[in-house]
Amino acid sequence: GAVVSQHPSRVICKSGTSVKIECRSLDFQATTMFWYRQFPKKSLMLMATSNEGSKATYEQGVEKDKFLINHASLTLSTLTVTSAHPEDSSFYICSARRKSATRKNLAGELFFGEGSRLTVL
Amino acid sequence: AQKVTQAQTEISVVEKEDVTLDCVYETRDTTYYLFWYKQPPSGELVFLIRRNSFDEQNEISGRYSWNFQKSTSSFNFTITASQVVDSAVYFCALSATDQTGANNLFFGTGTRLTVIP
Numbered sequence: 001g002a003v004v005s006q007h008p009s010r011v012i013c014k015s016g017t018s019v020k021i022e023c024r025s026l027d028f029q030a031t032t033m034f035w036y037r038q039f040p041k042k043s044l045m046l047m048a049t050s051n052e053g054s055k056a057t058y059e060q061g062v063e064k065d066k067f068l069i070n071h072a073s074l075t076l077s078t079l080t081v082t083s084a085h086p087e088d089s090s091f092y093i094c095s096a097r098r099k100s101a102t103r104k105n106l107a108g109e110l111f112f113g114e115g116s117r118l119t120v121l
Numbered sequence: 122a123q124k125v126t127q128a129q130t131e132i133s134v135v136e137k138e139d140v141t142l143d144c145v146y147e148t149r150d151t152t153y154y155l156f157w158y159k160q161p162p163s164g165e166l167v168f169l170i171r172r173n174s175f176d177e178q179n180e181i182s183g184r185y186s187w188n189f190q191k192s193t194s195s196f197n198f199t200i201t202a203s204q205v206v207d208s209a210v211y212f213c214a215l216s217a218t219d220q221t222g223a224n225n226l227f228f229g230t231g232t233r234l235t236v237i238p
């Protein structure tokens with residue numbers, strides 16, 4: 001099956017620093033990638049939708065200046081948590097939708113990365 | 122509204138018992154997809170199944186089976202002869218259009234399954 005890789009899987013940083021998380025589709029092209037945030041024992045909350053070559057679409061309540069998303073190529077999207085604070089500590093998961101030109105809904109399976117656990121001290 | 126409800130927050134069963142995880146959804150779309158994902162303690166999401174809204178055939182894959190009932194807007198997941206390795210959080214999700222018209226994935230809150238040896 002299709003593989004999505006996230007890096008790093010775990011990161012610990014000091015308050016005030018910035019952290020970048022990468023999401024790569026290893027064996028397919030992904031026109032759309034999604035970034036989710038998961039709090040302990042909670043569901044996944046969509047943060048933003050990232051389309052290759054264009055600006056990300058952020059969900060309501062997500063600070064776009066805080067969570068910078070870049071989708072520079074069909075296989076790579078990055079999430080940068082800027083000036084991280086302890087409340088940003090969370091599990092961040094990306095997913096990628098395989099490029100498909102056939103259907104309006106583009107509702108093929110989403111392939112998820114392994115997740116990145118961010119701890120801000 | 123586009124919404125997925127997993128009413129069971131936590132379930133514990135003894136190994137070899139069968140267990141059904143409930144999922145009820147709401148959508149205004151006529152075409153949509155439903156998913157089940159497994160999230161083991163390691164955290165990654167493992168895709169289990171996708172079902173489109175036009176296909177109400179139930180599916181069986183090994184010990185897993187899914188019952189899709191459009192009349193009740195439910196997409197339940199049954200594990201037969203449960204094993205300890207089945208212990209995980211299971212998410213039901215709906216792929217449908219959001220307010221902007223974009224196609225998004227809406228997750229339920231998950232059901233934590235613990236299989237006791």
